[in-house]
């Protein structure tokens with residue numbers, strides 16, 4: 001049986017950077033809190049928790065004083081920085097530089113807009129931490145859309161600037177753009193500005209994963225249950241190869257999946273550690289059917 005791990009799977013540079021920052025502190029034996037899951041991957045979260053990292057939610061900040069808190073790659077809204085300042089909490093800022101630049105772009109767009117006539121629209125998930133952080137830059141005034149139904153929330157009489165959460169899918173973004181532009185035609189004078197802010201580490205993976213998924217008898221996709229990017233990439237795999245399986249942990253592998261299989265592909269999200277992909281490969285190799 002031939003088993004291959006997709007070359008582009010594993011942490012993107014934004015996630016690698018924040019994990020490295022965390023490990024440098026934990027290796028010194030210093031206490032470190034992390035706001036939310038450092039990465040949407042349970043196995044990596046557990047590994048860092050074993051090294052001493054303490055995971056907290058935003059409301060827990062109100063119970064801390066004089067501590068050190070790590071901000072993950074998704075970033076945080078300004079209110080988090082304000083709470084930390086009030087409570088003398090030191091911040092280790094692991095916001096991905098790409099997310100940081102997007103936050104700045106959204107702030108500038110808002111600053112140069114006229115709230116009576118302009119609106120900012122973000123293609124993303126309302127509950128996603130990156131979207132909350134982006135929306136927080138502009139007093140939570142953005143219209144968040146994810147599908148055609150949500151487009152009804154947009155005021156058709158106002159100009160709009162469309163951004164995207166960095167981990168959304170390109171196809172969905174283009175669909176939203178086309179519908180918005182189509183609606184705007186019915187309102188002459190309304191300006192539509194589109195900024196495709198999907199991270200290149202995500203969009204560039206999509207064509208590669210299509211080829212990869214088509215090339216194997218079975219495709220094992222490994223990602224955390226909360227990973228947006230994992231969900232998107234897995235959906236692509238499933239479309240290309242019906243025999244694609246989603247797992248979050250090595251123990252979810254089932255030996256019977258590999259009966260009469262010659263080629264196995266393993267892929268992961270930008271939040272899936274390379275060591276987990278390797279463990280998956282080793283577990284499949286250990287099955288007696290090989």
Ligand code: SF4
Nearest residue numbers: 012014096098166199
């Ligand atoms: S996916 Fe892109 S924007 Fe998000 S953390 Fe990774 S490098 Fe940064």
